[in-house]
Amino acid sequence: MSTDTPGSQSSLHRANLERVLRAVRMAGSLTQAEIARGTGLSAATVSNIVRELKESGTVVVADTSSGGRRARSVSLSGDAGIVVGIDFGHTHLRVAVGNLAHRVLAEESEPIDVDVSAAQGFDRAEALVDRLLRQAGFRPDKVIGVGLGVPGPIDVETGALGSTAILPGWTGIAPGRELAARLGMPVHVDNDANLGALGELVWGAGRGLSDLAYIKVASGVGAGLVVNGQIYRGPGGTAGEIGHITLDEAGPVCRCGNRGCLETFVGSRYLLNLLSTTLGPDLTLPRVVELAHQGDLGCRRVIADAGRQIGTGVATLCNLLNPRRVILGGDLAEAGELVLAPIRDSVARYAIPSAARQLSVVPGTLGGRAEVLGALALVMSEMGESGAIGRSVQASVARP
Numbered sequence: 001m002s003t004d005t006p007g008s009q010s011s012l013h014r015a016n017l018e019r020v021l022r023a024v025r026m027a028g029s030l031t032q033a034e035i036a037r038g039t040g041l042s043a044a045t046v047s048n049i050v051r052e053l054k055e056s057g058t059v060v061v062a063d064t065s066s067g068g069r070r071a072r073s074v075s076l077s078g079d080a081g082i083v084v085g086i087d088f089g090h091t092h093l094r095v096a097v098g099n100l101a102h103r104v105l106a107e108e109s110e111p112i113d114v115d116v117s118a119a120q121g122f123d124r125a126e127a128l129v130d131r132l133l134r135q136a137g138f139r140p141d142k143v144i145g146v147g148l149g150v151p152g153p154i155d156v157e158t159g160a161l162g163s164t165a166i167l168p169g170w171t172g173i174a175p176g177r178e179l180a181a182r183l184g185m186p187v188h189v190d191n192d193a194n195l196g197a198l199g200e201l202v203w204g205a206g207r208g209l210s211d212l213a214y215i216k217v218a219s220g221v222g223a224g225l226v227v228n229g230q231i232y233r234g235p236g237g238t239a240g241e242i243g244h245i246t247l248d249e250a251g252p253v254c255r256c257g258n259r260g261c262l263e264t265f266v267g268s269r270y271l272l273n274l275l276s277t278t279l280g281p282d283l284t285l286p287r288v289v290e291l292a293h294q295g296d297l298g299c300r301r302v303i304a305d306a307g308r309q310i311g312t313g314v315a316t317l318c319n320l321l322n323p324r325r326v327i328l329g330g331d332l333a334e335a336g337e338l339v340l341a342p343i344r345d346s347v348a349r350y351a352i353p354s355a356a357r358q359l360s361v362v363p364g365t366l367g368g369r370a371e372v373l374g375a376l377a378l379v380m381s382e383m384g385e386s387g388a389i390g391r392s393v394q395a396s397v398a399r400p
């Protein structure tokens, strides 16, 4: 805890130092000129702060070139701390161990049963974190924080997982608190769409952007919104529930209790239902995408129709938030242009032309790793700056 008086010279210096650290941490590495541009600090201030951070071993500085000119790139020291990402999905558990210089040191995924209890899930996660830390050669006390992704909305007040059709045995459990107690490490928790957005922002198709939406289409449909470089969650943590935009008041009943939500037209259960009479009951969404790529007309039609419906939601999002890029993730993204072209058609049709012109709709580049990498990025974006300068971090749970 700092005892500085707000507005004093030292608290100003500390605030500037935190701004520089945060900028470097989120970008992986930056030149001093880029740090100055990104933070609004003067070149001289940045230069002084970088020197100080270098002397304390927090950052490393290397010669590089920028636009043909010599420059110095600043990145966090590889041994400044270790972060862990854990992603629980519909059918998998994925864990990654990385450092603050954005290097992934170990990563593994294993299949998980949808009906797994929360306790069993945590047992598996604990064992996997332990194994990967050993593989990467780090003791648990080097871990600054753990990012945890869960496939459902987190209640901001209680940290508990709201009702989810994806992991029904987890409803009402506060996964962040549970895991923090088991691991003895600070845990930050967020839903899968927000983590996918963070992953693509820091490592994937959103690099260098400050305004984007990541739309995950799998069993459910959700969006992670990045506004001004930060995830926008809203006061209750439910921002981005694009899957529950009403498309047809007389449509099918949705798991949210409403009717005709976008999700009831493009969620995997709905798409598989459409094809079950012709292709049998054991179909999976990845298989539908594969068949579509091989030219199956029914699968192509179902994917194109889903794209058009998703595009209606994207057009609304575009009118409200004017993002620079929409990144499609989840199983359906593997369909590539088969789904992206119809999305763009709908956006052109329904969005305000000036907003649509500035928008690009692209597939994610991280595939199934987006969420676990986003979990690493979550720790980097949420951790107290004291973590990066080597002080102990209080165990914190869930969203503030």
Ligand SMILES: [Zn+2]
Pocket: 243, 244, 254, 255, 256, 257, 258, 261, 263
């Ligand atoms: Zn709904």
